[in-house]
Amino acid sequence: MASTTTTPAFKPAVVHTENEGLGYEKTTAELDDATGKIFSVNDVDLPQGYYKSPYFWGSMGAIGLSISCGVAGFSFIAPLLSFVNADIGPSENITWVALTYTLTGAVGLMIVGRLTDIFGRRWFFIIGSALALLGSIVCAVAPNIPAMIAGETLIGLGSSAQLSFVFAVSELVPMKHRLLANAYCYLWLILPNAFGPVIGYAFHYQSSVGWRGSFYVLIAMNLLCTLSWYFFYYPPSFGQKHGPGRKMQYLNEFDYIGTLIATLGLLLFLMGLSWGGSVYPWNSAHVIACVAIGFLLLVAFFFYEAYVPLKEPLLPMHLCKNRDWLVLILIWSIGASVYYAFALIWPQMVAALYSQGHGPMWSGWASSVVGAGITLGEILAGVSKKKMHWVVRFVFPAGAILLACMATCTPDTPTRAIVLLLLGTTLIGANECLTSTMATICIHDQRELGTALGVGGSARSFVSTLCGTVYTVVLSNRLAQTIPNQVPRALVGAGLPESSVAGFLTAYTNGTQAALAAVQGLNPTILGVGTRAYQNASADAYRTVFLTTIAFSGVGIILTWLIPNVDAKLTNEVVVQLSERANGGILGAEAGISSVKTA
Numbered sequence: 001m002a003s004t005t006t007t008p009a010f011k012p013a014v015v016h017t018e019n020e021g022l023g024y025e026k027t028t029a030e031l032d033d034a035t036g037k038i039f040s041v042n043d044v045d046l047p048q049g050y051y052k053s054p055y056f057w058g059s060m061g062a063i064g065l066s067i068s069c070g071v072a073g074f075s076f077i078a079p080l081l082s083f084v085n086a087d088i089g090p091s092e093n094i095t096w097v098a099l100t101y102t103l104t105g106a107v108g109l110m111i112v113g114r115l116t117d118i119f120g121r122r123w124f125f126i127i128g129s130a131l132a133l134l135g136s137i138v139c140a141v142a143p144n145i146p147a148m149i150a151g152e153t154l155i156g157l158g159s160s161a162q163l164s165f166v167f168a169v170s171e172l173v174p175m176k177h178r179l180l181a182n183a184y185c186y187l188w189l190i191l192p193n194a195f196g197p198v199i200g201y202a203f204h205y206q207s208s209v210g211w212r213g214s215f216y217v218l219i220a221m222n223l224l225c226t227l228s229w230y231f232f233y234y235p236p237s238f239g240q241k242h243g244p245g246r247k248m249q250y251l252n253e254f255d256y257i258g259t260l261i262a263t264l265g266l267l268l269f270l271m272g273l274s275w276g277g278s279v280y281p282w283n284s285a286h287v288i289a290c291v292a293i294g295f296l297l298l299v300a301f302f303f304y305e306a307y308v309p310l311k312e313p314l315l316p317m318h319l320c321k322n323r324d325w326l327v328l329i330l331i332w333s334i335g336a337s338v339y340y341a342f343a344l345i346w347p348q349m350v351a352a353l354y355s356q357g358h359g360p361m362w363s364g365w366a367s368s369v370v371g372a373g374i375t376l377g378e379i380l381a382g383v384s385k386k387k388m389h390w391v392v393r394f395v396f397p398a399g400a401i402l403l404a405c406m407a408t409c410t411p412d413t414p415t416r417a418i419v420l421l422l423l424g425t426t427l428i429g430a431n432e433c434l435t436s437t438m439a440t441i442c443i444h445d446q447r448e449l450g451t452a453l454g455v456g457g458s459a460r461s462f463v464s465t466l467c468g469t470v471y472t473v474v475l476s477n478r479l480a481q482t483i484p485n486q487v488p489r490a491l492v493g494a495g496l497p498e499s500s501v502a503g504f505l506t507a508y509t510n511g512t513q514a515a516l517a518a519v520q521g522l523n524p525t526i527l528g529v530g531t532r533a534y535q536n537a538s539a540d541a542y543r544t545v546f547l548t549t550i551a552f553s554g555v556g557i558i559l560t561w562l563i564p565n566v567d568a569k570l571t572n573e574v575v576v577q578l579s580e581r582a583n584g585g586i587l588g589a590e591a592g593i594s595s596v597k598t599a
Contacts, residue, residue, distance in 0.1 A: 036118070036241025040446060043174045043572045055578055056172070058232025063169050064188035065225035066125065069132055070162030071189055072221065073155040074101050075196030076214035077139070079347065079367060083204050083211050084148065091145035099274050100149055101156035106461030107266045108160025111259060113167065113454015114314050117447065118250060120238045121168065126229045128161025133222035140215035155218075162225070163457065167449035170440045171235075171575035176385075179437045183382020186375055186433060193371030197347070201364030234579045253311040261301040262314060266458065269294025273469040277476055319452055324442040324564040331563065332435040333460040334556035335396060335428050337467030338403060338549055342370045342421060344468055345475060345545055352538040354414040356531065366418065373422045377429025384434065386567050392434050393560045399427030400553030407546040411535040441566045446575045467552055474548050478541035483534065490533035494526045504530060 050056065077084070078098060085094040116124045135154025142148040165185050173181045191199075203213035238247060272290030280286045305315045319325060347367040355363045377395070384391050402424030409417040436456070443452045488501045496504065500520045507515035508530065516522060 036236070036447065038447065039236055039576045040573050041577065043574050046574065046577065050577070053578075053580075055232050055234065055580060058228055059172065059234075059578055060169070060184070062125070062225060062228035062233050063165050064185055065221060065228055066129065066162040066168075067165040067185050068188040068192055069129065069218065069221045069225050070105075070159040070165075072192035072196065072218055073132060073136070073152075073159055073162075074098065075192045075371065076200055076218060077152075077211065078200075079197045079364065080200045080204055080211045080214070085145065087210065088143060088148070089145050093145055093149065095274075095279055096149045097145070097152050099271070100153045101159065102274065102461070102465070103267055103270055104153055104156030105159045105163065106270060106458055106465070107263050108157060109164065109457035109461070110262065110314070110454040112160045112164055113450035113452070113457070115450075116164070117450040118238075118241075118254070118312065119247075120241060121235050121450070122229070122233055122237065125161050125164075125168070125233065126226060128158045129222055129226040129229055130158070131155075132158025132162060133219065133226055136215050136218040136222050140212050140219060158222075164450065164454065166436050166440060166457075167453040170437070170453075171446070171449055172578065174572045174574050175441060176570040176572065178440060179384055179388070179433065180382045182433050182437050183379050186378035186382075186429075189371075189375045189378070193375040194368055196371060197367040198361070198364045201361055205360055235576050236579075250312065255305075255310050255312055255314045258301060258304050258308075258310065258314040261297055261304060265294050265297030265301055266462065267294070269298060270462065270465050273465050276469065277473055282473070315455060316448065316451065318444075319448070319455065322442065322444060323562075325439055325452060325456075327559055327562045327564075328435045328439040328442060329456040329459055330463075331392065331396065331556050331559050332432065332439065332456065333463035334467075334552055334559070335399075335431040335435065336460050337464045338400060338553055338556075339370070339374055339425060339428050339432070339464075342403065342406075342425065345471060345542065346370050346421065348475075349417075349538075349542050353411045353535050353542075354417075366414075369418055369421050370425050373425030374429035374432065377426040377431070378433040380426070381430040381433035386570070387565070388434050388438055388567075389560075389563045389565050392431055392438075392563060395427040395430040395434070396553075396560050397557045399424045399431065400549070400557065402427065404546055404550050404553070407543040409542075410539050411532070435563075438563065438566050441569050442564060446573075449575065471545050471548060475541055475545050478544045479538065482537040482540045486537040486540075487530060487533045491526065491530050494529035495521070496526045496530070497521045508534060 081094055081097060084097070085091060112124055112128070132155050135151045135156075135158060138151030138154060139148055140151075142151055166182060169181045169185055170178045199217070200211065200214050203209060204211050207213050209216065238250075242250065268290045272287050272292075272294060275290065276282045276287040301315075305313050306317050346369070347363075350363055350366045354366065377399075381391075381395075402420050406417060406420050406424075409420070436453070439456055440449055440453060443449060483505070487505065488498075491501055491504060492498055497520065500522065503519045504516075504522060507519050516527065
C-alpha cells in the first residue's frame with residue numbers, strides 16, 4: 001500500500017517520471033550526474049494552487065516578454081538601417097548593426113542552453129535581459145555607427161538567453177501541454193513580428209524622436225523583462241541540482257576548448273556567408289578564408305566532441321544519435337530558412353514592384369505580412385492536441401507550395417502576392433511551433449532540454465543563414481542579368497539617348513528626384529516606360545528566387561515522413577518546479593515541504 005511521506009522540495013527520495021511515455025522510478029543514488037538531480041513529477045502530485053501562484057504566472061510573463069524583446073531587438077531597427085546611416089553616419093560598416101545581432105545570437109544559443117542545464121537557468125536569464133537592456137540604452141543614445149554596433153552586440157548577446165524560451169517554458173508545464181505553452185509564448189511576438197516594421201516607420205515618419213523611438217520602447221520592454229525574471233523566476237539552482245560545494249568542480253570540468261572551437265567556427269562561417277556579395281565580393285580572400293576556416297573548425301568540433309573523453313561536453317554526442325530529434329531539428333531549420341527567404345526578399349520586392357503610388361507607411365504595413373503570417377501560424381498551432389506528425393505533414397508542404405506560387409506574381413498583382421505570402425507563412429509558422437515543441441518531447445533525458453534546444457537553435461540559425469545566402473546570391477545574379485537585358489532596350493525604344501541609359505540606371509537605383517532630373521533626355525513618358533521595364537525585370541529575378549525555395553522545401557517535405565508520432569509521450573510529467581523566493585519551497589507547498597508518494 002502506498003504511503004505518503006514528506007521530503008524537502010527538489011530532493012525527492014523517489015521521483016516518478018514518464019520519460020519516453022513509460023513510468024519508472026529512480027532513486028537519489030541514480031540522480032547525481034552532469035545535469036543534476038531529476039525533478040520530474042506528475043502534475044497531480046504538485047501542491048494545490050501551483051499553477052495559480054504569482055511566481056508561476058510571473059515566470060510565464062518573463063518568458064513571454066523575453067521572446068518579445070529578443071525579436072524586437074532586431075525587427076524594430078532592421079527596416080530603418082538606411083535612415084540610421086543617414087542620420088549618424090554614413091559608414092560602410094552599417095551592415096554590422098544587423099550582422100552582429102545575428103552572429104552573437106546564433107553562437108550564444110548553444111552555449112546558454114548547455115550552461116543553464118548544468119548551472120541553473122535563473123541568473124543566465126536575468127543577466128541576458130540586463131545585457132539587452134544595456135544594449136538598448138547604448139543604441140538609443142548612439143552618436144555614431146560604431147556605438148550602434150556595440151549596442152546591437154549587447155542586444156544580440158542578451159537575445160541568446162531571451163530567445164531560449166522553448167526549453168524555459170517547456171519544462172514548467174506537463175508534456176501534454178507543451179504545444180499550447182509554446183503557442184502562448186508566440187502571442188508575445190505579435191508586437192515585434194507583425195508590427196515591427198510599422199513601429200519603425202511610424203517613429204521615423206510620424207514622430208520627432210525618429211528611429212531612436214524604437215529603442216525607447218525596447219528599453220521599457222527589457223527593463224520590465226529583467227525585473228520579471230528577477231522577482232518571479234526561481235527554477236532549481238546549482239546547489240539544488242548538484243548539492244553544495246561542487247561549483248568549482250563543474251567549472252573546472254567544463255568543455256572550454258570545444259566551446260572555443262564551436263564559437264570560432266560558427267562566427268567565421270556565418271560571417272563569411274553574410275559578407276559575401278554585400279560587404280566583399282564572393283571571390284575575395286575575406287569571404288573564402290572565413291567560410292573555409294569556419295567550416296573546418298566546425299568539422300573539428302564534432303570530431304573533438306566525439307573522440308576526446310570529456311566530463312562536461314558542450315555537445316553530448318548521444319543527442320546526434322537520436323534520429324527523431326535530428327529530423328525535427330532539420331525540418332524546423334528548413335522551415336525557418338523558407339521564412340527567412342521571404343523576410344529578406346519581400347521588403348525589397350515591395351520597394352521594387354509595389355511601392356510606387358503608395359505612401360511610406362504602406363510599405364511598412366506590406367513588409368509586416370511575413371512576420372504577421374509566421375506569428376499567426378505559431379499561435380494557431382497550439383490547438384493541435386494529437387497526431388502532430390500528421391499536422392506537420394500537411395502544413396509544411398502546403399506552406400511551401402503557396403510560397404513557391406509567389407513566382408506567378410507580377411508588378412500588377414500586389415494583392416495576390418500578399419494573400420499567397422500571408423497564407424504560406426501562416427502554415428510555415430505552424431510548422432515552426434509544432435517541430436520545435438516535438439523536438440523537446442523526443443529528448444530522451446529531459447534534463448538536457450537546454451542543451452538539445454540550444455544546439456537546435458544554433459543549427460536553425462546556421463541553416464537559415466546558409467539558405468538566405470543562396471537566395472541573396474540568386475537574386476543578385478538574376479538582377480545582374482534581367483535589368484541590363486530588359487531596361488536599356490525599353491528606354492532606347494521610348495526615346496532616351498543611349499548615352500543616358502547608364503545615368504538612368506544609376507539615378508533610378510539612387511531613388512532621388514534630383515538624380516533623375518539630371519539624366520539628359522529624360523521626360524515623364526520615358527520615366528514611366530523605364531520604371532515599368534525595371535519592375536518587370538525585377539519580377540523576373542524574384543520569380544527565380546521563389547522557385548529556388550523548392551529545392552530546400554522539397555528536402556523538408558521528404559523529412560516530414562520520417563518524424564515520429566509523439567502521442568504516447570504527451571503525459572502529465574512536469575520536468576521542473578518553481579520555488580518561492582521566501583523559502584525555496586515548491587510553489588503552494590507549506591514551509592518548503594512537498595508531499596511525494598513513495599512505495
